[in-house]
Amino acid sequence: MASTDRRKRDYSITGPENQRAQERGLAAAEWYTCPIPRQRMKELMKRKNGPAIRDTLIWFGSLLILGYLAYLSWGTWWAVPAFLAYGILYATPGDSRWHECGHGTAFKTPWMNEVVYQIASFMVLRSATPWRWSHARHHTDTIIVGRDPEIITERPPVWKILLMQIFHLYGGPIELKRFALHTFGKLEEQERDYIPASEHRKVFREARIYMLILLAVVAACIYAGSILPAMFVFFPSFYGGIVVITFGITQHLGLYEDVLDHRLNTRTVYMNPVLRFLYWNMNYHVEHHMFPMVPYHALPKLHEEMKADCPAARRGLFAALKEVITALRKQKHDPAYVVEKPLPATARPYVRGVPQQQDTSLRSEVL
């Protein structure tokens, strides 16, 4: 068994781990992919407008209805559940639509992806262009320390971040600070690492538009003499965050870092149709990472194609959360701890990284 006193690592992408990952051959490396015949892949990658138009109409229609009920309830105790429901329906699909439309796979028609991407980016307070680039890096170097800017928390975990994210109080203020920075034509140092110079002007323009919208919300609140306008736009990004973080922590936490096989660092979780609607099938997360070309509506079918080559999916959100929280608690004392699921007999072996440089300090538990 390996040592448990793994040195604390620097997770920033401007620190020494970035260089180390490159030296170890983990940056922009070749990743394992499950064998799927090209013909079948072509069917799975096929784009459609229908499912995303239907889901977008249902989403915005439901938001209007819940928003109206919340408006009627304002001033009574009913406002608490009404706004909570509105906020969850605002932020959760906001996050998943941001994600899918960012990949450009949700709709067949490019401008539809772009329109929903821009709206959803604002709803979840993510600068559209910087996050497009950050997410591209997340796909290139998934959970490679020093390379992936989207690792939710380091090992040992920082519980404060996870708890604050229930109301988006960790990421939200960081994003608002970035909006301000971008509005004045500046970028963070780490953003320079993954956003090419040709995109900088676009970043600044988008931030200025966001700022104008936020100022309009503030003006509406002052005019109305109430925070009610902000309860519909802006505040839901915070008070509606609970399901976003609940889903988000199931994606990679408690699993391996620094491997080149999504079956080891990403989790697929079975969810019911309501949760899958909110999450746009991102519970099929191994599938999404391995084949980002496959649109959300085809992920259940892709899962069927891949499952003989993958560890068993977690049976439900609660099972996944239990696994994550248990792993994080263990990592608090033993940062080297990771969960590893056995592969079925039909699967090809895991690819743990660049062979001669595997990190022997990892201690995994086969569940």
Next chain:
Amino acid sequence: MRTGTWIEACAADAIEAEDVIRFDFEDRTYAIYRTENGDYYATDGYCTHEKIHLSNGLVMGSVIECPKHNGRFDIPTGKAKRAPVCVDLKTYPVKVEAGKVYIQA
């Protein structure tokens, strides 16, 4: 590498309509396309964003989408059409003769 030489790449019917295949020659890799209306094109095989084979991507009309980050290129011109690709793709002349596809590389 030879320049301007016509190289036999594959049989014309080895590529389905609206699809792409990989063709390696000497130390280079190419992507050879057949669009829906039966036209053939060739470009560099790797995406200009990262070293990813475009032959695993998706051909939609006259556009190829890269399998890694969904960046897009216009196949006939190689123009970068969607982030994260910003640099155009190099294209190569193609001819089809006697049921074979040739590229001038």
